[in-house]
């Protein structure tokens with residue numbers, strides 16, 4: 001009996017140390033969806049030229065102001081997925097968090113990965129969309145314990161109750 005308990009404890013401890021294995025669940029109409037904790041450094045952005053690297057050219061049209069695509073037309077407020085950005089839009093490294101991934105961010109709410117960002121690289125970085133620059137500045141940079149849900153989890157309203 002004690003042996004079994006010890007093995008169970010060691011297994012749980014190993015799972016915990018390996019990280020990202022702690023499960024949390026989202027109670028949905030059709031049952032429970034399990035997510036996992038991931039500690040992530042979050043920043044914030046809005047559609048403005050400062051946050052999204054664009055400026056107006058001589059004819060008053062928005063163009064990309066930095067990087068490889070400098071000078072090319074910029075669709076302001078449109079995400080990498082082609083959807084219009086809205087509160088709840090999250091930019092992530094889509095090698096780790098594919099478009100459509102549902103993530104709960106404490107203090108922000110539920111979001112969906114719909115965008116990418118030049119310096120949003122790796123498992124431990126997210127950029128959260130806000131409508132205004134002021135709100136983005138207010139968020140600043142926060143390290144939070146997010147809950148990442150598996151592929152296929154339906155999007156949640158940003159202000160739905162937190163997972164339990």
Ligand SMILES: [Zn+2]
Pocket residue numbers: 045046047048049050051052132133136
């Ligand atoms: Zn901005």
